[in-house]
Amino acid sequence: MGSFRGHVLPGTLFLLVGVWHMWSSIVRYVSYPKSFQVRVWNPVTSFDGRLKYLELYLITVGGFIDLCVEFLYSTHLHIIVHGVLNPSHMNNFEHSGMLLMFFIFGVITLLSEKTSFLPLPEGALSLIASTAFTAEYLLFYFHSTTHKGLEGYYHLILVLLIGLCILSIIAGALVPTSFPVDLCSGIAITLQGLWFYQTAFTLYGPMMPDGCLLKGNEITCHSAEQEIHGELLANVQLFGLVLGVLVAVAGAYIYAEPKYGRLNVNNSQIPEDG
Template sequence: MGSFKGHVLPGTLFLVVGVWHIWSSMVRYVSNPKSFEVRVWNPVPGFNGKLKHLELYVVAIGAFLDLCIELLYSTHLKFLVNGSLNPSHLNDFEHSGMLLMFFLLGSIALLSEKTSFVSLPQGALCLIAAAAFTAEYLLFYFHSTTHKGLEGYYHLVLVLLVGLCILTTLAGAFLPNSFPVDLSSGIAITLQGLWFYQTAFTLYGPMMPDGCRLKDNEIHCHPADSEVRGQLIANFQFFSLVLGVVAAVVGSYGFAASRYGNPDLRSMH
C-alpha cells in the first residue's frame, strides 16, 4: 500500500530536481540559444564552483538514503523466510531496485565529472537516466502490491507520468540541442514529484474524498459512487497541477528572458 512519508520523500527529491532542471534549462537557453545542449543534470553556480555538482549529490545521496530505509529499516533485516525472499516485504525489495538505479545514475554522472576513468557525453547519461525511469515504470506497472479502486487510479496517473519521463529523457539523447525536449523533461519530473505529494495528501492525509477511508491498509469507498467521485477529483487535481506548472514555466521563462536574455534570442523568436 504505502505511507505518507513513503510518498513525500521521493516526491521531494523529484520535485527539487525537476524545478531546478526547468529553471536551469530556461536560463541556459535564453543566455545562449545557438549553443544550447540538453543536459541530464545542471551545475549550481557560485561559491567558486564548490556547489557545481550539488544536483548529482542530491540524486545519489537521496536515492541511497531512501534505499537504506526501504531495504534495511522497512524490512527489519528479515530478508529471507524459509530460504526465499520474505513475501511480506516484496514491495520494499522492488522499491530498493528502483532506487538503486537512481543511485547508479547519480554516481556514474559524478564519476564522469570528477575522474578520468569514466567520461560520458550527455547523450549517454540521457540513456542511463531513461533506464532508471524505465526501472521505475516497470516497478509500478508490475508491482507485487495490488493497486485497486481509488488507490489504483492515483497509481495509474503516476505510471503515465513516469512513462512521460522516459520519453522526454530518451528524446534528449536523439535531439541533443532541443530546448523543448529538455524543458519537457524537467516538467515531467516536476509533475511526478507533485503527484507523489498529491497521492500522499489524498490517500494518507487530510484530502481523502468523502465516503472513502483507509482501513486495513486499503482504501475502501462506500457507496460505490464515492469511488467515482474520488476519481473525478483526482482528474481535477491533476489538471490543476499541470495548469499550475505550465503557468509557472511561462512566467519563469519571461523572467529569465528579461534578466539573462541574449540579443540573439529576440531574432530567433
C-alpha cells in the first residue's frame, strides 16, 4: 500500500526531468536538425554554464533523498527484525532498491561527464538509464504489496508507462540520431510523473471515484460496477494526460522553431559571409 506523499515525491522528480527532456530535445532539433543526437540527459546552457549538470544533480540528490525517506524514515529505522528484513516494510525496501538504481545512474553519469575516471559513450549511458527503469518495472510488476481492484488497475497503467520509458531509451541507444525517439523518451518520463500525481490524487486524495474509499490499507469499492466505473475513469484520466502532453509538445515546438531555428540559419550563413 502506498501513500499520497510516496507517489508525489517520485512523481515530481520524473515530471521535472521529463519536461526538461522534452523541451531540450525540441530546442536541440530545431537549432541543429542535421546534426541532432539523442541524449540521455540534457545540460543547462544558460547562466554561463554554472547549472550545466543541474539535471544530473536533481536525479542524484533527489533520488538519494527519496531513498532515505523510504529506507530510513518510512521504516522508522526498524530495518532488521529477528535477524531478517522487517516484513512489514518490504514495499519500502523495494522502493529503495528502485531509487538506488536511479541514484547509481546519476553518479555514474556525473563521473563520466565531469571526470576522466569513467568515460562512457552516450549509448552506454542510455543503457544504464534503461536498466534503472527496468528495475522500476520489475519492482511494480512483482510488488510484494498485492495490488488488487482499482489500485491494481492504476499500477498496471504505471507499469505500461514505465515499459514505454524502457523501450524509448533503448531505441535511443540503437538509433542515436532520431528526434522522434528522443522526444518519445521525454514524453514517456513526463507521463510517468503525471501518472504518479494522478494516482496520488485519486487513490489517496480528493479524486476518489464515487462508491470507492480508502479503508485501512486497501482501496475498496461497494460494488463491481463502481470498481469498473473507477477503471473507466482511469482510462479517461490517462487519455487527458496524453492529450495534454501532446498539445504541450506541439505548443513548445511552435514556440521554439522560430526562436531557436534561426540559430541554424545564422550558423549556416557564417561560412558564406566569411
